[in-house]
Amino acid sequence: AQKVTQAQTEISVVEKEDVTLDCVYETRDTTYYLFWYKQPPSGELVFLIRRNSFDEQNEISGRYSWNFQKSTSSFNFTITASQVVDSAVYFCALSEDQAAGNKLTFGGGTRVLVKP
């Protein structure tokens, strides 16, 4: 069965600090997809990134970067020079290729609070 673990429940930083969110996953499939979503106070989940299991390249998008390491089953997310608008709950999720409906399995989420 697939499982996603986000060990950090809450992280508090001061604006302009970097923050790294950890995500560890378990799956038996060789083909799978990993996601990060942001949930601002409005409640709607916002898609940030998708990574498939065959692509271990790290990715950078503006102040966001992702480190995918298959050897440790981790897909960590870093926000560089954090801003107050980054305050949200962030979810890591996994979808196995063979899962019916391509359903997503989510981690418990990490609440990030960025103080001015």
Added chain:
Amino acid sequence: DVKVTQSSRYLVKRTGEKVFLECVQDMDHENMFWYRQDPGLGLRLIYFSYDVKMKEKGDIPEGYSVSREKKERFSLILESASTNQTSMYLCASSFGTGGVLYGYTFGSGTRLTVV
């Protein structure tokens, strides 16, 4: 823009009531999902549907049922609401083929309180 609309943002119901949570999507997506969100537990899948009249149990289906009579609408039903079903409920949809590649779209959620 793809839109997933949940009929109510906030809902308060009494224990034992039958509760309907409605979700409508406008992009002809085959797959639809109902998740429940609780602090520290993330989102947990209750039920999903990959076609009209088709449904599959997720990880926590007990106490819930679903209905999908039309492609665009997916309803979550609490037959007899209980206080432990107080939670945020999120609906999502995706394409059936390659849905994981095109992404999932989530609604804004319904915060249900059972008193």
